[in-house]
Amino acid sequence: MSRAAPCSTPTSCVRGSRTLQRKQQGRSLLARALRGPGLTWRGVRLVRPAVSQPPLSSNALTGELTALLRSPVTLTSFGARAQRIEELEAHVIERLAVVGAPLPPELHALHAEALALRERLETRNARFVERLRARIANGAYTRAGLLRAFARLADPQPGVPGYDALDELFADLFDAGELPELHAQLEPEMVAYQPTPARVILALIERAALSCEDVLCDVGSGLGHVLLASALLSGARGVGVELEPAYCAHAARSARRLRLPQLTFMAADAREAPLDEANVFYLYTPFRGQLLDDVLARLKREATRRPLVICSYGPCTPVVAQARWLEQRQPADLNPHELHVFDSVL
Numbered sequence: 167m168s169r170a171a172p173c174s175t176p177t178s179c180v181r182g183s184r185t186l187q188r189k190q191q192g193r194s195l196l197a198r199a200l201r202g203p204g205l206t207w208r209g210v211r212l213v214r215p216a217v218s219q220p221p222l223s224s225n226a227l228t229g230e231l232t233a234l235l236r237s238p239v240t241l242t243s244f245g246a247r248a249q250r251i252e253e254l255e256a257h258v259i260e261r262l263a264v265v266g267a268p269l270p271p272e273l274h275a276l277h278a279e280a281l282a283l284r285e286r287l288e289t290r291n292a293r294f295v296e297r298l299r300a301r302i303a304n305g306a307y308t309r310a311g312l313l314r315a316f317a318r319l320a321d322p323q324p325g326v327p328g329y330d331a332l333d334e335l336f337a338d339l340f341d342a343g344e345l346p347e348l349h350a351q352l353e354p355e356m357v358a359y360q361p362t363p364a365r366v367i368l369a370l371i372e373r374a375a376l377s378c379e380d381v382l383c384d385v386g387s388g389l390g391h392v393l394l395a396s397a398l399l400s401g402a403r404g405v406g407v408e409l410e411p412a413y414c415a416h417a418a419r420s421a422r423r424l425r426l427p428q429l430t431f432m433a434a435d436a437r438e439a440p441l442d443e444a445n446v447f448y449l450y451t452p453f454r455g456q457l458l459d460d461v462l463a464r465l466k467r468e469a470t471r472r473p474l475v476i477c478s479y480g481p482c483t484p485v486v487a488q489a490r491w492l493e494q495r496q497p498a499d500l501n502p503h504e505l506h507v508f509d510s511v512l
């Protein structure tokens with residue numbers, strides 16, 4: 167999958183019920199990042215029709231879309247419903263958008279049917295997430311049980327780029343209402359917000375063996391998903407360092423809603439923020455070039471005071487791997503779509 171291009175401004179991505187519209191506006195930036203072109207879903211590319219495709223006759227298209235819409239599928243789980251929503255969007259709704267208005271009556275009816283089905287599925291998923299959030303906030307869950315439930319939604323293929331049903335769940339579970347206006351001016355070497363795929367967060371928790379003894383710092387923490395999920399699943403304390411105050415405020419709200427008091431989100435530049443609390447650091451390519459070198463030099467100074475674990479994801483990994491004060495854990499490859507773990511050896 168080609169990952170959605172990082173977005174820097176929120177857009178309103180309005181669809182579904184009123185409740186969902188409000189939610190989407192709140193996390194519109196995230197929603198856009200998750201719904202990039204050429205999305206894959208559980209490793210299956212959802213082919214979006216190229217405008218240059220030879221047009222099907224209206225009858226053929228009606229037949230094809232009717233078969234798609236009416237195909238019998240079991241929709242009893244969040245994941246199955248999320249997958250069906252993606253299929254409806256990629257194969258019916260967006261396909262009909264390419265045909266353009268006004269649609270012939272039979273295609274118009276299919277379009278309305280697809281929109282209604284999508285809304286029903288989204289409403290069921292929203293209710294599922296509301297119940298899950300309430301259980302988490304009431305402490306009516308075990309970390310192991312939650313991990314099993316999350317792992318069932320994650321795409322099992324390691325090293326394959328793209329988002330999956332667990333990302334949809336995280337987007338809803340960690341949603342904390344409308345995102346206020348963005349203020350931070352990103353310098354050319356800084357990378358705009360893009361969430362770490364949820365299955366990579368699961369890999370981080372497992373491979374860094376996170377526990378409540380650890381303090382995890384997400385350098386460039388965005389909307390805080392890495393720390394929120396890590397705290398829920400491992401009990402680790404967390405510090406987010408993020409240039410954009412609006413992201414920090416949203417992440418802190420989300421932590422309060424889920425009753426995760428062990429998380430703090432600092433609106434600060436990683437070149438200056440205090441880094442003395444954490445023993446595990448996570449970098450999903452928050453910046454490049456000299457800025458990345460400068461922050462790695464800061465982490466090296468911290469590593470002279472205590473052993474550190476550094477986890478990386480994305481294109482920053484080859485730069486992290488060059489640091490002589492770090493030793494990479496196996497597998498010692500540089501696949502940018504996998505999590506990599508390094509130990510300080512100073």
Ligand SMILES: C[S@@+](CC[C@H](N)C(=O)[O-])C[C@H]1O[C@@H](n2cnc3c(N)ncnc32)[C@H](O)[C@@H]1O
Pocket residue numbers: 356357358359360361362384385386387388389390391392407408409410413434435436437450451452453
């Ligand atoms: C690729 S996103 C990663 C978000 C988050 N870590 C995650 O994985 O979900 C990079 C984030 O780094 C932030 N960022 C960029 N430069 C920064 C800097 N100098 N100090 C702190 N945060 C920065 C951006 O605002 C953005 O939210």
